Amino acid sequence: MLAMRPLLAIWRKVIINPFFQVNTGFFFFWVMLLVVFQNPSNRLFTDPFLSSVIQTPVDLLVILAALLLYFFKCYQYVRAKLALPEHDFLFIVSLLPPQKVGLSWLLVFGSLYAPALFYLSLLTRSALKLSINFISFGLPGFSLLLAIFFAAYFTFFHRQLKTDKSYKFGFPFRLFPAYNHYSFIFSKYIWHEAKGLFLLSKVFLLTAIWAFLKVYPPAEYGLRPAAFGFLMGLLGHCLLVFRTHVFEEERLLLLRQLPLHTQQRILLLLLAYGFTLLPELLFLLSYLQVHFPIWGIFTFYIFGCSFLLLLHTFLYRPITQDKYYRQIFFLFISLLFMILFSVPLWLLAVLSMGLNISLLHRHYYRFEATW
Structure with missing residues (x-):
């Protein structure tokens, strides 16, 4: 862990801190909408609401879809950051052992995705109380898959990112x-x-x-x-x-x-x-x-x-x-x-x-x- 401190300091300066600074308004808006403007009994982290979500497949799928969109938001942000010309020096990271780089990306994922992980932990706790084992294991599995994909992608493939974007269109757009x-x-x-x-x-x-x-x-x-x-x-x-x-x-x-x-x-x-x-x-x-x-x-x-x-x-x-x-x-x-x-x-x-x-x-x- 001591050997990873310089790498973690780089990720904090380049990715983690700017992410939360840029998205301050985003988090403030959702906190105001989902907490301040909701009745206490209807807030999204209360036990009655969480229990209702766990027992209603459609509601659970909607929330998981929202958390998945937030994951893509984090993923796209990191991708865009690494593609910036001023961050070309980060190619040196590829010379480090893949295990250390992958672990550092897992910590980056945990930092960026922390609000969603907190909510998933609340859902998991409600599922355990209701003894719904499939959901109790499925929710941690969902977050684990996202973490593995995030860490693996940026450990092995981030060097392929380019600042010059080329857009390729399918058959319908070729007609226009x-x-x-x-x-x-x-x-x-x-x-x-x-x-x-x-x-x-x-x-x-x-x-x-x-x-x-x-x-x-x-x-x-x-x-x-x-x-x-x-x-x-x-x-x-x-x-x-x-x-x-x-x-x-x-x-x-x-x-x-x-x-x-x-x-x-x-x-x-x-x-x-x-x-x-x-x-x-x-x-x-x-x-x-x-x-x-x-x-x-x-x-x-x-x-x-x-x-x-x-x-x-x-x-x-x-x-x-x-x-x-x-x-x-x-x-x-x-x-x-x-x-x-x-x-x-x-x-x-x-x-x-x-x-x-x-x-x-x-x-x-x-x-x-x-x-």
Whole structure:
């Protein structure tokens, strides 16, 4: 263990500490949502809730799917970190004994995945109390498989990572060569490199919309509760937007220097976030003629695209990440009150687009010059 201390110090500085610093807002959001805003009897770590999950296969699968998405989030983060040019010096790790390197990666996994491991331990304890042996052994086995895959992959294959990404598409995309146009660069990044974060945000947003539609059906309560649930789900995309901006800042230097108009740059981002919200559009279309008129569905979609674009244009200003998340919180509260006072979503979308254009005109050229 003494011989591993320098290696662990490197992983803490390069991976572990930056991970929790970058994701402070992510953890704060989920703690507030699942602990503070829940009744004490319904909190996700109480014995009645855990016992109900253990005895309901569908609920258990949903929670395991969420924990699996969090694993992919950790995996993608480490992969991206190792691929950065400033971390090329880490090739020296491959010269160390594989046993020490693998053990160090297990400790990295335990550090990054600690919140999920804690929750899995609570589920395992409930399964043991209920004497459900299959689940009692299955949950530790689930976490063990993830740990082995994580440690094995980064022990033996991390040297194959490259900073230059190449995207290969299957047969359907070959029929549309325009998909290789630079206009789709943000969409391809979200799907190919931020896939875990994209899927996690989809699960959260679709769950929020579905829950509000079930509890407050529009036929009885109007569209305001559904709009509130949609806004809450959109807020869960702030980390995806932040990662997309980091991608633009660090790896799209050439695109930033192209002579594009402000409207063209807005269209590039709108295309990406329009692609991001396609699952929600299809989900809402399934409620057509049941809860929503067609204009209401596209109003939600346009408002969602303008909101995500607004989160992105906020980042063109000289702003710290902590201040960015605080401003998102104040924006959320402001929009919440507007929705509760029946301000139409189409008007909020128009106001957001006007603010987007103003922020881009005012701050983009400063951002363009910082490279």
